[in-house]
Amino acid sequence: MTDLKQKILTAVRRDLEAIESALAELLNPHFDLVRQVAGHILFAGGKRLRPLLMVLCARLCGNQDPHTVQSAVIFEYLHAATLLHDDVVDGGELRRGTDAAHQVWDPPTAVLTGDFLLARALGLAARTGLPEVIDTIAAITEQMSQGEIEQMARTGDLSLTEADYREVIRCKTAVLFQGACRTGALITRAEPVRVDALGDYGHHLGMAFQMADDLLDYTLDAGVLGKKAGADLREGKLTLPVIHTLRHSDDGERRWISHLIGSQDVAAEAFERLIALLTDNGSIAYTRQCARDHIALAKGALSGFDPGPQRGVLSDIADYALLRTA
């Protein structure tokens, strides 16, 4: 474990424990099968990053209420719901190193459990009694589903631009980070300028986080990632490294890459040749730089807050998101 990760985990240990308890406590389903399937996705070693961000942003705004974690779990339930649906959509077999729920049970069960978690998240949002919080959370869900639909509709579409890609990852990832951070501020009734600043922090962190994730697909093996490397390529999902490389390739290379995209059977040799091309074209470095730029903006958004341990851990989390790409 890196020193930075250890430092973050020490700082947030108590919050993480409180989140963990609340996740189990508030799930409370009517039928046992729902508990099993939801538990399979929820308690399989997630980082709890989204609820943690919400709690940390609330604390940074001066929130001392121990019940804050009860609203924070909203963001883990939403995240789990989208993972369940996305795995059905993508046909992904592994999730966090274990069989995806639609493999253990079946796709319908995964879809309906996702619906339950979505509803539970929105029910908890309703419980806050704050219309702006409820609105934020409903808007997140809308944008995430639309982002996923757009991504799916453009599977294998080589005309996807960097701007298109940025819009897709904003919808599918950054809005949830942004919403978690905003909600932390909203629930503490922080001034609008602070709500916006923490929303910006979350947005940029989310953008960088997804870029880092997309990069890992071309730099790590299955054991570390908990899913098969090159999965995006096989699913025909164009991410920034490949979009950049297509822009900097000649016709022959473009044709070769277009054959690889969406191919279920990419030989290890071909995958290695693709990675060499991504490296030679500076596409790995470019993606890393884009992520770095977003992290700088995320940290910049914190500048209006007093320095101290609360701001420090949010800044450390931003640095850590970047470290994953190195």
Place this chain on the structure above:
Amino acid sequence: MTDLKQKILTAVRRDLEAIESALAELLNPHFDLVRQVAGHILFAGGKRLRPLLMVLCARLCGNQDPHTVQSAVIFEYLHAATLLHDDVVDGGELRRGTDAAHQVWDPPTAVLTGDFLLARALGLAARTGLPEVIDTIAAITEQMSQGEIEQMARTGDLSLTEADYREVIRCKTAVLFQGACRTGALITRAEPVRVDALGDYGHHLGMAFQMADDLLDYTLDAGVLGKKAGADLREGKLTLPVIHTLRHSDDGERRWISHLIGSQDVAAEAFERLIALLTDNGSIAYTRQCARDHIALAKGALSGFDPGPQRGVLSDIADYALLRTA
């Protein structure tokens, strides 16, 4: 068209027109594909019963606000979302006489469009600014997903009792009717006793409606129902007529029925023999009587309201729900 149906349609024509416009206006998706898929399910000749009930219950409580329809569409979006997911879950090929969305596009697109509609419904609920409305709508979604999961988990399970069946149809159908009617009262800030009375009306109407629907599966042909007759049987879905008949059959008949349930290839002759058995055992009549009992309770729940055209149309709708089973 029956006289009663004509009478109802004349009474609610303006409300239906307003609902129809609001459904298109408030959909407003970010991506064109979402518009197409959501439009496919939304504008394929639905009866708009759920939003209509909401509007009529609001009017009965004295609501004159022309914007009420804007919250009523919540219940059609929720309904459409669950239809999209249920068709994926059941593998249903036809919906309202046309190809189901997951057949025209694919299951993932249907799942994600369902998510979008769910989120839009909850976003519109948030816009009412009434915590009790938001809570009601989140609870509906939770219960509907749990009801579907339970139904699916018990597919082909011959030990399903009438009480189990009632709990499943309560979750999957009646809570939405109940929620629509309650919300009509809540949004008009009606007294709690009226909120509860209209909730009861909706609950019993929903129970009767689903029983009538389940009965149609054994009494009508594909053309009228817009889906294949006997679909529940083929999907292994035990509904009240069959549950009642299993209770009144001898061992031989029970074995024969258990072979039929979940069988993809039920010969017309076997299906006719099953219907004869349902008739001889009084199971068709029993189901019809249960629906009739719920309709009587639904109409009874209206007794505290002043007689007049508003109460009259809700009462007519209850009678009409029953007429479908005749």
